[in-house]
Amino acid sequence: MKVSALEIPITRTNQSRLPEVDFNNLPFGSVFSDHMFLADYYDGAWQDARVVPYGPLSLEPAAKVFHYGQEVFEGMKAYKDKEGQVWLFRPLENQRRLNKSASRLMIPELPEAIFMEGLKTLLRTDSDWIPTVAGSSLYIRPFLFASGNGFHASPSDRYTFVIATAPSGAYFAGEVHVRIEEKYSRAANGGVGYAKAGGNYAGQFYPTQLAKEAGFQQVIWTDDNTHEYIEEAGAMNIFVRIGDTLLTSPTSDRILDGITRKSILELAEAEGIPTEVRKISVSEIVEASKKGQLKEMFGAGTAAVVSPISGYGYRDERFDLPEVADSYATFFKKRITDIQYNRSEDPFGWRYPVS
Amino acid sequence: MKVSALEIPITRTNQSRLPEVDFNNLPFGSVFSDHMFLADYYDGAWQDARVVPYGPLSLEPAAKVFHYGQEVFEGMKAYKDKEGQVWLFRPLENQRRLNKSASRLMIPELPEAIFMEGLKTLLRTDSDWIPTVAGSSLYIRPFLFASGNGFHASPSDRYTFVIATAPSGAYFAGEVHVRIEEKYSRAANGGVGYAKAGGNYAGQFYPTQLAKEAGFQQVIWTDDNTHEYIEEAGAMNIFVRIGDTLLTSPTSDRILDGITRKSILELAEAEGIPTEVRKISVSEIVEASKKGQLKEMFGAGTAAVVSPISGYGYRDERFDLPEVADSYATFFKKRITDIQYNRSEDPFGWRYPVS
Numbered sequence: 001m002k003v004s005a006l007e008i009p010i011t012r013t014n015q016s017r018l019p020e021v022d023f024n025n026l027p028f029g030s031v032f033s034d035h036m037f038l039a040d041y042y043d044g045a046w047q048d049a050r051v052v053p054y055g056p057l058s059l060e061p062a063a064k065v066f067h068y069g070q071e072v073f074e075g076m077k078a079y080k081d082k083e084g085q086v087w088l089f090r091p092l093e094n095q096r097r098l099n100k101s102a103s104r105l106m107i108p109e110l111p112e113a114i115f116m117e118g119l120k121t122l123l124r125t126d127s128d129w130i131p132t133v134a135g136s137s138l139y140i141r142p143f144l145f146a147s148g149n150g151f152h153a154s155p156s157d158r159y160t161f162v163i164a165t166a167p168s169g170a171y172f173a174g175e176v177h178v179r180i181e182e183k184y185s186r187a188a189n190g191g192v193g194y195a196k197a198g199g200n201y202a203g204q205f206y207p208t209q210l211a212k213e214a215g216f217q218q219v220i221w222t223d224d225n226t227h228e229y230i231e232e233a234g235a236m237n238i239f240v241r242i243g244d245t246l247l248t249s250p251t252s253d254r255i256l257d258g259i260t261r262k263s264i265l266e267l268a269e270a271e272g273i274p275t276e277v278r279k280i281s282v283s284e285i286v287e288a289s290k291k292g293q294l295k296e297m298f299g300a301g302t303a304a305v306v307s308p309i310s311g312y313g314y315r316d317e318r319f320d321l322p323e324v325a326d327s328y329a330t331f332f333k334k335r336i337t338d339i340q341y342n343r344s345e346d347p348f349g350w351r352y353p354v355s
Numbered sequence: 356m357k358v359s360a361l362e363i364p365i366t367r368t369n370q371s372r373l374p375e376v377d378f379n380n381l382p383f384g385s386v387f388s389d390h391m392f393l394a395d396y397y398d399g400a401w402q403d404a405r406v407v408p409y410g411p412l413s414l415e416p417a418a419k420v421f422h423y424g425q426e427v428f429e430g431m432k433a434y435k436d437k438e439g440q441v442w443l444f445r446p447l448e449n450q451r452r453l454n455k456s457a458s459r460l461m462i463p464e465l466p467e468a469i470f471m472e473g474l475k476t477l478l479r480t481d482s483d484w485i486p487t488v489a490g491s492s493l494y495i496r497p498f499l500f501a502s503g504n505g506f507h508a509s510p511s512d513r514y515t516f517v518i519a520t521a522p523s524g525a526y527f528a529g530e531v532h533v534r535i536e537e538k539y540s541r542a543a544n545g546g547v548g549y550a551k552a553g554g555n556y557a558g559q560f561y562p563t564q565l566a567k568e569a570g571f572q573q574v575i576w577t578d579d580n581t582h583e584y585i586e587e588a589g590a591m592n593i594f595v596r597i598g599d600t601l602l603t604s605p606t607s608d609r610i611l612d613g614i615t616r617k618s619i620l621e622l623a624e625a626e627g628i629p630t631e632v633r634k635i636s637v638s639e640i641v642e643a644s645k646k647g648q649l650k651e652m653f654g655a656g657t658a659a660v661v662s663p664i665s666g667y668g669y670r671d672e673r674f675d676l677p678e679v680a681d682s683y684a685t686f687f688k689k690r691i692t693d694i695q696y697n698r699s700e701d702p703f704g705w706r707y708p709v710s
């Protein structure tokens with residue numbers, strides 16, 4: 001084992017839950033591995049990095065995380081290849097984005113070494129938890145939250161950083177029909193939409209529930225001002241294929257700068273797929289649908305990688321998407337997962353070995 | 356003691372912290388009373404209502420409150436009059452608003468009986484914690500959060516309701532200068548701004564910090580689309596007095612329907628103060644300033660009751676507000692606190708006895 005500059009003591013569980021896990025029937029993100037990584041911020045510094053058994057956190061009722069949503073998170077995965085080598089996918093992008101999110105919420109940035117060494121130490125400790133069944137991976141959830149106390153709406157003086165993991169199967173099952181949302185919104189101009197801030201997600205639950213009751217699985221978010229431009233697909237970035245052109249909305253302070261989105265854009269460029277990063281209006285999509293030019297829509301994010309959309313609803317109309325033989329969604333999903341699981345070359349240097 | 360329909364078992368602390376409290380030097384919201392009220396939602400119902408010693412909550416790292424900000428809160432106060440009688444101020448408004456906030460975040464509504472009986476039982480248990488020093492009160496923090504586990508961005512299946520209290524002094528100290536914010540926003544159209552949702556508050560910390568670095572104490576939020584209309588003052592509703600007319604912004608899905616705001620509007624009507632509830636543009640305020648017609652601006656909320664604003668900054672200009680002899684802010688603060696502390700009649704029926 002490589003000795004890291006940062007000393008991370010490991011306290012091992014004496015009651016592994018591994019034998020209870022059915023790796024052939026993994027849910028998404030609800031079976032938790034034996035250990036977790038922790039670090040605390042107090043007296044103005046991040047400290048006490050450690051790996052301990054996964055288990056309850058103890059917090060005062062006045063902890064600011066319960067009141068003011070001062071919390072940010074990341075989502076990433078670890079993949080085990082046929083030789084048993086463990087890989088991450090562009091982990092430094094997650095590390096940087098966590099700090100970007102943290103800054104917006106006045107949470108002190110976490111040093112790269114704590115994030116990366118903590119993550120690697122945890123993965124080594126729980127390497128038996130990384131699934132090898134096809135389509136499965138170890139979902140990794142790093143999160144930062146305000147653990148200091150007080151009923152005054154102001155930043156906390158203490159924070160906690162946790163990495164917990166969950167061996168997971170596929171995120172979505174079945175066909176995905178989406179509703180283009182015209183009433184509710186997920187983000188404001190000048191707000192926190194670009195951050196992986198907890199509050200952004202709770203705000204989506206109710207509109208998503210309404211969409212479900214109307215027969216859809218997800219919501220396509222539009223800008224909160226005109227509801228004319230599509231922005232994200234649930235908790236994923238959105239891609240649209242009109243003719244053979246791949247379109248995606250530009251990132252902004254309302255849209256998360258997704259790592260999957262970024263990777264798809266790079267793959268598309270390498271492949272010579274015509275791409276446009278620009279505002280996409282709902283009327284343009286509907287028009288393309290009516291002309292038979294709307295070939296694909298899909299969400300892109302770490303959990304599902306690529307999530308094809310089978311149809312969408314807008315106002316009182318419903319539109320189906322065609323089945324296309326040369327699906328971009330299928331192509332990108334294969335290219336990305338082949339790189340992630342070390343089944344192909346990695347011309348972009350995205351794979352990161354955990355040794 | 357009145358026997359309530361709801362049975363609320365009380366577990367008392369055997370180590371009261373009351374003797375350590377200096378009631379003459381109370382901070383705001385950071386000294387916590389001996390007990391708290393708890394209830395849990397599981398198997399589809401709110402249950403296990405109980406009063407226990409104030410102390411740590413134990414939650415799994417995967418609890419959704421840490422990840423998705425599925426959490427809402429309320430802020431209220433208990434007041435002790437000269438005879439030792441304890442009063443609340445319009446508590447049913449808080450109870451209803453908590454549920455309004457909860458619904459927006461897909462948190463199951465809490466029955467009125469659990470809220471009210473829980474609150475009263477807690478206040479009776481900790482009645483010695485309710486301060487009598489002038490200007491002090493017992494700050495009450497009811498909050499609801501997702502305690503179920505999972506890394507899937509979807510509503511929780513378990514929730515926890517807590518009421519904790521903190522004997523508190525005045526919320527603000529010193530002059531308040533505000534910056535009219537033109538870049539950052541607190542709420543989206545179709546978002547959760549009208550809810551007391553945790554994430555709304557963490558999103559304010561950074562812009563408020565920037566305002567502080569520029570020499571202001573607070574931010575005046577404007578609409579996220581045009582930044583032309585003022586909406587709230589930090590975590591308070593905003594009032595402006597131009598000439599002798601009292602103005603406040605209409606509530607919307609971006610603005611919290613404040614109980615203090617509502618009470619001020621009713622008092623103004625009873626007093627014959629001309630009032631307009633309508634959108635207030637920044638240019639109108641600046642113009643009124645320049646003409647000497649802007650007499651007052653103040654924030655209104657439970658914590659500070661009324662918080663007079665001494666000056667404001669807009670773009671590169673700074674404006675001072677005059678000292679007025681017949682201040683509305685002073686008038687409303689006195690009228691409201693006189694009712695709260697039972698120093699005057701209560702023509703509106705706002706006072707609620709805790710017996």
Ligand SMILES: Cc1ncc(COP(=O)(O)O)c(C=O)c1O
Nearest residue numbers: 235236237256258259260301302
């Ligand atoms: C709102 C939102 N958009 C997009 C994404 C996709 O980002 P990434 O590809 O980095 O997982 C996520 C996270 O998964 C998200 O939460």
Ligand SMILES: Cc1ncc(COP(=O)(O)O)c(C=O)c1O
Nearest residue numbers: 590591592611613614615656657
């Ligand atoms: C955003 C916001 N606006 C306004 C208020 C004022 O509401 P109330 O008068 O009910 O305390 C509050 C809460 O105090 C608030 O959080």
